Amino acid sequence: MEAAExxxxxxxxxxxxxxxxxxxxxxxxxxxxxxIDELRRRWSAERRPEPRAILDFGxxxxxxxxxxxxxxxxxxxxxxxxxxxxxEISKARYPELGRRVLYAGEGxxxxxxxxxxxxxxxxxxxxxxxxxxxxxxxxxxALLRPGGVLVVFEHNPxxxxxxxxxxxxxxxxxxxxxxxxxxxxxxxxxxxxxVGVRYTGFFPHALAALRPAEPALAWxxxxxxxxxxxxx
Numbered sequence: 666m667e668a669a670e671x672x673x674x675x676x677x678x679x680x681x682x683x684x685x686x687x688x689x690x691x692x693x694x695x696x697x698x699x700x701i702d703e704l705r706r707r708w709s710a711e712r713r714p715e716p717r718a719i720l721d722f723g724x725x726x727x728x729x730x731x732x733x734x735x736x737x738x739x740x741x742x743x744x745x746x747x748x749x750x751x752x753e754i755s756k757a758r759y760p761e762l763g764r765r766v767l768y769a770g771e772g773x774x775x776x777x778x779x780x781x782x783x784x785x786x787x788x789x790x791x792x793x794x795x796x797x798x799x800x801x802x803x804x805x806x807a808l809l810r811p812g813g814v815l816v817v818f819e820h821n822p823x824x825x826x827x828x829x830x831x832x833x834x835x836x837x838x839x840x841x842x843x844x845x846x847x848x849x850x851x852x853x854x855x856x857x858x859x860v861g862v863r864y865t866g867f868f869p870h871a872l873a874a875l876r877p878a879e880p881a882l883a884w885x886x887x888x889x890x891x892x893x894x895x896x897x
Contacts, residue, residue, distance in 0.1 A: 689826070689830070691869075691870050694728065697728040698732050699865075700892070701732035702736070704785065704816055704892075706880070714782070716783040717740060718780055718781045718782055719742050719782070720743045720745060720776070720783070720785070720808065721745070722784055722789060723747075723787070723789030724745060725746060725748070725751045727744060727756075730744060730759050731759060731762065734762050737783070741763065743763055743765075743766060743781075745774070745775075746768065747768050752765040752767060774804050776808055778807050780810070782809070782814070784805050784813070786817050786818070790819060792839070795843075798848075798855075799851050799854045800855075802852055802854075802855030806856050810897070813896070813897045815894075816893070817892060817893045818890055819842070819890065819892070821844075821889060822844055823886055824866075827866075827889045845891045845893070846862070857896065857897065860896075861894050862892070863884075864886055864888035864890070865890055867879050
C-alpha cells in the first residue's frame with residue numbers, strides 16, 4: 666500500500682478496524698496492548714537490559730505508543746511512518762509520547778545508525794512488496810545497537826479467522842500475508858544471525874479464560890498471529 670492509501674484511511678482507521686474486528690470479540694486497543702504485553706513478558710523472561718531507545722516502525726495512528734511507554738517507561742520513543750496524516754493523528758492523540766518521523770517509503774531511513782535498542786513493527790510488512798523485505802530488514806538492522814532486537818508481529822496466513830478478517834478489511838485490500846518460516850528466512854538473509862518465531866492469539870474473547878496458557882502453545886503454528894524476534 667502506498668502512502669496515499671494510508672493517508673486516505675487514516676481518519677477512519679480506528680472506526681474501520683473496530684468494525685472489522687467484531688468477529689474476534691475484541692477492540693483494536695486490545696490487540697495493540699497484547700502485543701506489547703507479550704513483548705514485555707519475553708523481554709523480562711530473557712533478562713534483556715532495559716532499552717534506552719525504541720523505534721515503532723510503521724506506527725500509523727500511534728496505537729502501540731501508550732503501551733510501549735507503559736511497558737518500557739525509561740525508553741525514548743520514536744514513531745516512523747509513510748503516512749503524514751497518520752503521524753498527525755498520532756501526535757494529536759499522544760503529544761507527549763516521543764518524536765514522529767516521516768519516511769518516504771524508499772531509500773535510506775531518516776534515522777541515526779545504531780541508535781536503537783529495540784525496533785517494534787506490527788502488521789506492517791504484509792503491506793510492503795516482498796522483494797523489498799530483505800533490504801528493509803537490513804536497513805532496520807543497521808539502526809540497532811550491537812545486541813539490539815527487532816520484533817516483527819504479523820498475521821498468520823495458516824489461521825482461517827485471520828484470513829477472513831484480512832480479506833474483509835478495506836485497508837488490507839492489497840495485503841499479502843507472510844508465513845512465519847518465510848519471514849524468518851528473510852530476516853536471516855538480511856543479516857540477523859539469531860531469529861526465533863513464536864505464535865500467539867489462539868483464543869477469542871469467548872475463550873479468554875484460556876489465554877494464560879498461550880505461552881505454552883507458542884510453538885504451534887495455528888495462532889491468529891505470530892512474531893519474530895531477531896537479534897542484531
